[in-house]
Amino acid sequence: MTPDDERFDAKTTVLIETVGHHVQEExxxxxxxxxxxxxxxxxxxxxxxxxxxxxxAPHRPEHPGSLRAADALLG
Ligand SMILES: [Zn+2]
Structure with a gap:
């Protein structure tokens, strides 16, 4: 999705609220x-x-190496 997508503002708002709630919980x-x-x-x-x-660690979460880095950290 790009910023000019009509769902972008709604999706971004939900993402911001979700991350904020997550941080608060932590x-x-x-x-x-x-x-x-x-x-x-x-x-x-x-x-x-x-x-x-x-x-x-990979800088892009969609990189296939992400899971290996997470395994290395948690293992
Ligand atoms: Zn967190």
């Missing part, structure tokens, strides 16, 4: 639980791994 619900469950050291190690894989 910050108020999930992150505090993760912070409570994991120690500071483990969180720092996860952060370091994420920084490492960022270098090789």
């Amino acid at each position: 910050e108020t619900d999930w992150f505090p639980k993760v912070r409570d469950a994991l120690g500071r050291k483990e969180l720092q190690e996860i952060g370091a791994r994420m920084r490492d894989v960022r270098a090789t």
